[in-house]
Amino acid sequence: MSETAPLFEARGLTKRFQGLVALSEVSFRLERGAIMGLIGPNGAGKSTLVSLIGGALAPDAGEIRFEGARIDHLPPFRRAHLGIGRTYQLTKPFPGLSVLDNVTLGALFGAGGGERDRAKAREQAREWLDFVGLAPQAAQHADHLGGPDRKRLEFAKVLAMRPKLLLLDEVMAGLTPAETDSAVALIRRIRDRGMTVLVIEHVVSAIRRLSDRLLVLNHGQLIAEGEPAAVLRDPRVVEAYLGRRRA
Amino acid sequence: MKWRWLALAPVLAVLAGVPWLGDAVLIQFGINALLIATLAQSWNILGGFTGYVSFGNSAFYGLGAYGTAIAMAQWHQPFWLGLALGAVLAVVVAAVLGGPILRLRGPYFAIVTLGISAALSALFANLDIAGKNIGLILPLTRDDAMFYELSLGLLAAATVAVAWIARSRFGIALIAIRENEDAAAAVGVDATRYKLAALILAAVFTALAGGIHAYWITFIDPAGSFDTTLDVRMVIMTMFGGPGTVFGPVIGAFVLSAIYEVLANGISTAAALFFGLVILLAVIFLPKGLIDLGGGFRALGWRYFLANIERHRL
Incomplete structure (x- = not known):
């Protein structure tokens, strides 16, 4: 519970589904008050990561720390009590x-x-x-x-x-541009209330405006992390989204 | 809200006055109806609020009956101590079994609960202290008025408990579990603990009803105490009256008990047939129970029944 610990930290998170590796050695931190974007193509492991943080799934390896303490063995309701809130891609x-x-x-x-x-x-x-x-x-x-x-x-x-940490799983999917704008404004107002936000999106356009930093997942691995503009110029990210350019 | 409760006082007074009419058959019908209503109301705590459909509550009824019978017939203890013993047995069994079985959902939970009563019936049929296959004879007390008032008091207590649940944080947690258990957990509801608490509460009231019934009829045996037809009746009466409501199970139990009593005086096979028909029609046209009929009919008129049929699209 030390003040120097980040709000959230994942170390070497790995999750397999019957041999298929959904997440491999994923490590990152979330600092208090930040809006972190998490993007990646379909099947990159974004929702698996949210489920690991929320507690609906247990990791096969690695650890999850919240305010410095390990939480990867806690059931979902205990994590909610600690201050982790999540939304569902398919609303529930x-x-x-x-x-x-x-x-x-x-x-x-x-x-x-x-x-x-x-x-x-x-x-x-x-x-x-x-x-x-x-x-x-x-x-x-x-x-x-x-x-x-x-x-x-x-x-x-x-x-x-x-919640202290808010996980938003594809809340902007299927919204019109006007609705997306109001969602972006809403998430900014949420951060202004002191919450830390992890925004998971498939669509890149809204998240580049919104996020302080971006994480990019591809095939279960983190391939980039940093400022949105820089990350989106990263050749590996471009390749993951558009496929290898043919010469 | 408080004034609405006062409106119930005359109803309770009239019900409490029934023994003074002096009609022995009516009092006996009353005891049976009040006890089965208590079973339905108890079933409602878990089944109605959390949606976990149990076909095993007769196990608690049987434990209540045997606890009372063993305390009175074998150990010569007073009736209230027997009731307490039965309730304790039921709580212990609910607490021990609840942990593993409440992890199962939907039809899997229902199927597992089907076996509990049969297992306990077999167990008690082999216990010396429970009189093995033959059963136990309790001391005779010819005081139907007392049994009637006891049953009424128990039903009132169970209904007060459900009324409290319906307005409490505990109750809304149970409803959240029914509506979407995963979402409830994500919001911070400790589903395991709340389901277990609901099961234990249901077990206590069910066991007390079993204890009163055992002392009233003065003879119990395994088949009559762990009677799975009781489970079906609890479920049907609660569903018929309105699951997850405060008065639905009581109204359902009274109405179906009365219908059955009237029909049973005629030809018994026709009675069973008609009873089945009533339930069938209720399930189709009144899926939210009799208690929803008044408000629903006022709002929608005859279209209320059509709207209900459309709800069956699942």
């Missing part, structure tokens, strides 16, 4: 509950075990719905929401958990 609302109740659940549990009082949690949930612009739909059933609104709900739910 509580379908039979109202939008407000979905977000209230985030506030009732989440970091530090959450708010004990249901009335107070509801108040916090309303504020987060306001923050993401979903307040008018508060009373609707979650499974009646359309695509972009489902993503907003996913945001509000995870923000209500008051």
Whole structure:
């Protein structure tokens, strides 16, 4: 728990699925208050990495540290209590509950075990719905929401958990350019509230504007890390995305 | 909210007054209906709120019956001590079995629970202290009014517990598990602990009902105590009334008990057929239970039933 330790650190993370190596020796750090982008082509291992950090999967080798302490043996709910919040690529609302109740659940549990009082949690949930612009739909059933609104709900739910580290798994996929702009603005406002954000995207354009730094995964290996502009000029990254240029 | 609870006071008073009518058959029907309603309400805690469909709650009922019978018939202890013994047995079994079986989901959980009662039935049929295959005879107490009031008190306690659950942080965690267990864990819900707590709570009320029933009928044996037809009735009555609601299971149990009682006075095979038909129609047209009918019909009219059919698209 030393102050000098980074908020998050992965060391030599490896994950195999029946012989197929999904992630190989992945190491990186996240400093407090940063927006880190994680990009890579389809099948690069991005979602596997999110699942390892969130605890849905266990690594075959390597370690995960959060605020200096190892967390790779902890179940997902314990990591949520420590302050790790994640969204899902395919959104996972509580379908039979109202939008407000979905977000209230985030506030009732989440970091530090959450708010004990249901009335107070509801108040916090309303504020987060306001923050993401979903307040008018508060009373609707979650499974009646359309695509972009489902993503907003996913945001509000995870923000209500008051995480220190936010993992956003392809939250901008399938959004129109205007919706992407508002998502970018939203993520900046989230960082301004002191959260550290790891943004996982398949699409490069939005993430280059948003991220302080970029990580690039390809075939389960980190092939580049650094400033977005520099990373995107890196020949290995270009090759991973566009394929080897034929002379 | 508090005033709505006061509206229940007259209902409870009328129910409590039934023994003073002096109709022995009505009191006996009442005891059976109240106890089965307690079983449905207990089943509702896990099955209705978390969606874990158990066909093994009769195991707790049997443990409650045997705990009471062993304490009273073998050790000559008072009734309340027997009830306590039965409840403790049920809690121990729920705590020991709950850990492994609650890891299973959906149909796998349901299938595993099917075996619990049969296993315990076989176990008790070979225990000397439980009277082996023959069973046990409890001391006779001819006081149906007392059994009636006890059963009513237990049902009221189980319903108060469910009402508290429905409004608590614990309850919303159970519902989150039902709606999406992985998402619940990601949000920080300790699903294992909450499911286990729900199972143990259900086990306590179910065992107490088993204990009261054992003392009332004064004779128990393995087949009658670990009776898997009870499991089917708990599930059907809760589903019929409204799973995951406070009063649905009670209403479902009362209505189906009454229908069955009326029909059983006629030709018994026709009764069984009609009973099956009622359940079939309820599942198709009222998947959220009888308790949803009032509000749903007011909002949608006859289209309510069509909307329900469309919900079956899964």
